[in-house]
Structures are given as structure tokens and as C-alpha cells.
Amino acid sequence: MGMRRTTRSSLPARIAAYVFIALVLVVFTLPTLYAVLTSLQPPQVSLNPVPQWVFTPTLDNFVALFDESSFLGPVLNSVQSSVGSAALALAISAPAAYALSRAGVSSSGATGLWLLAARALPAIGLAVPAYAIFTRVGLSDTIVALLLVYLPFNVALATIMLKVFIDGIPRELDEAAALDGAGPLRTMLQVVLPVARPGLASVTIMTFLFAWNNFLFPLVLTGSQSATIPLVLQKFLGSYTLQWNQVMAGVVLLSLPLIVLGAIFGKYMVGGLAAGSVK
Structure with a gap:
């Protein structure tokens, strides 16, 4: 009963x-x-x-988007800045996270505080001085400027996340690799990082999304040569007319890579985020 x-x-x-x-x-x-x-x-x-x-x-609407609005250039700019940003973040954060983890550095210590502080920087506080610096050195309106300004945000986030995953990998794997004659670099590339694939997938998607969806930095740092998709979509919203059909076509195209990434790396990302939350 x-x-x-x-x-x-x-x-x-x-x-x-x-x-x-x-x-x-x-x-x-x-x-x-x-x-x-x-x-x-x-x-x-x-x-x-x-x-x-x-x-x-x-x-x-999709045909007009490319024929009338020169949408191909912003698409290529978004792809270059997003893929390049994710690749640079992984190339820097993976060795950093491995070194911090195996050195026993606590995430709640001074190093973790500095990484969180870099991630918490107000974007507008970095965009304005970055614009002045890049203009002086001749990097204004370039993809390189976007890659450099995305770097501190993405590296800080990626390092924190990857360190959590690598902390959960037993050190016995490192010791076994050392007995086989592998150095630290080879151990990281061939032993640790393959085990940390869920973390790498999570970091790749999140760093890619940060650059792909970013509006403020392209607004401040780019012009006609390196404008990205979010910046171009804003131009369709005129003072007197709203080209909603082309705007929504651009929104659909902007969302397609995210759907593809979710379908490919979804299982790794869910497992990675779950592992990070448990840790």
C-alpha cells in the first residue's frame, strides 16, 4: 500500500x-x-x-545574402578567426595545464587567481587600448588583431578547464611512459592528451564559440577587410528598413557550424563537462 x-x-x-x-x-x-x-x-x-x-x-534569401551583401568575406573571416583562436588557445593552454597539474599547483592558489582574473577582464576595457596599440603597429582591421585580443580570454579559460581534466589522470601513466624512455613532451602528447579528449573537445568548442559569436572586438578592431558575421548582420538593421529575411538567413548560417560541432563533439563535451563538475 x-x-x-x-x-x-x-x-x-x-x-x-x-x-x-x-x-x-x-x-x-x-x-x-x-x-x-x-x-x-x-x-x-x-x-x-x-x-x-x-x-x-x-x-x-541565402542567395541574395552572398550576391548582394558580399557575405562570403565575413564568413571566411569568422572561420579564420574562430579556428585560429581555438588552435592557438589549445597550443598554449595544453602544455600550461599539463605543467601546472604535474607540478601540483593548486587551482585555488595565486596562479588560479591570475587565470581567473585574466578571464574576468572586461572586454571593453581591453578593446579600447588594443585598438590604439594595433593602429600604431599597423595591425588594425586584420585577423591577427582578433587572434591576439581573443588569446588572453581563451587561454585563461582553456588552461583552467584542461588542468581539471589532467588532474584526474593518474600519474602512474606518466611514470610508465618515463620507464619506456618518453620525455615530458612525448608523455603529454602521446599519453596524457589522448586520455583528456573530452576536455580537449570541451575547450575547443568553448574557445571556438567565444570567437565565432563575439561582436564587441570585431566592432572595435575591424573594418571592411576583416569584418565577421555578427558585425555584418548588424548592418542589415537600418534606420528605416529592416531586412529581416536576410538577417534570419545570416543567423541560420551563423548557427550551422555550432550545430555541426555539437553533433560531432557533443558526447565528448557532455562527458568532459560532467567530469569537470565532479572534479
Whole structure:
């Protein structure tokens, strides 16, 4: 009887939980659905003040985005800055995290505090002096400027995250590699980092997203030569007209790499974040 009462009493709670989850999913999914539908609507339909749910889908907005708005250049700039930023962050943070972990440096000590302070820097506080410096040295409106300004934020975050994962890897693996004649660099590359693949996947996605979605730094540091997708999309929002169809087509294109990364590295990222939270 007790088990039946417990089951009956928990049923309303479960129903309420499912309803709440469904509402949350609707709230978060509706803007994405609206963006996709608007990107497929003809211009005369998207400009109608009354929402039109029945229409003939078209890819004209995506074609116009590249033909009329020179969208290919910003796409390539975003790819270069995001991939380059993630690669640089991994190249610097992986050895740093391995060294800090094997040296027994605490994440709550002075080193961890400095890394957190670098990650917590206000972006606008770095963008303005970076603009003055890059203008003087001839790096304004370049991808290199974006890579350099993204570096402190991404390296700090990546080092903190990777150190957590490497701390969970037994030191016996290092000792076994040393007995086989492997040095620290070879041990890190061939033994430790392959085991830390969930952490590497998590760090890669998060550093990539930081650069891919960033708006402030491209706004301050770039111009016509190295503008990225978020900066170009803002230009469609004019004072008198709103090209919602092209804006939403750009938003869909901006989201596609994130969906691909999530599909490829999703299982590694979930496992990595779970391991980091337990640690």
C-alpha cells in the first residue's frame, strides 16, 4: 500500500516536471524556429506585419545574402578567426595545464587567481587600448588583431578547464611512459592528451564559440577587410528598413557550424563537462 501511495503521489509531480520541461523547450526553441521560417520566406512575406505561417519556401534569401551583401568575406573571416583562436588557445593552454597539474599547483592558489582574473577582464576595457596599440603597429582591421585580443580570454579559460581534466589522470601513466624512455613532451602528447579528449573537445568548442559569436572586438578592431558575421548582420538593421529575411538567413548560417560541432563533439563535451563538475 505504501508503494502505491508513493507512486500515486509522485505522479502529479512528474506530470508537472514534464510540463515545465516542455514549456522551457518551447521558449528556447521558438526563436530558432522563427529564424528558420523567416529565412525561408519570400521578402514580401517576411515584411508583412501579420505573421504568415503558410508560404512557399525559397532559398532566395541565402542567395541574395552572398550576391548582394558580399557575405562570403565575413564568413571566411569568422572561420579564420574562430579556428585560429581555438588552435592557438589549445597550443598554449595544453602544455600550461599539463605543467601546472604535474607540478601540483593548486587551482585555488595565486596562479588560479591570475587565470581567473585574466578571464574576468572586461572586454571593453581591453578593446579600447588594443585598438590604439594595433593602429600604431599597423595591425588594425586584420585577423591577427582578433587572434591576439581573443588569446588572453581563451587561454585563461582553456588552461583552467584542461588542468581539471589532467588532474584526474593518474600519474602512474606518466611514470610508465618515463620507464619506456618518453620525455615530458612525448608523455603529454602521446599519453596524457589522448586520455583528456573530452576536455580537449570541451575547450575547443568553448574557445571556438567565444570567437565565432563575439561582436564587441570585431566592432572595435575591424573594418571592411576583416569584418565577421555578427558585425555584418548588424548592418542589415537600418534606420528605416529592416531586412529581416536576410538577417534570419545570416543567423541560420551563423548557427550551422555550432550545430555541426555539437553533433560531432557533443558526447565528448557532455562527458568532459560532467567530469569537470565532479572534479
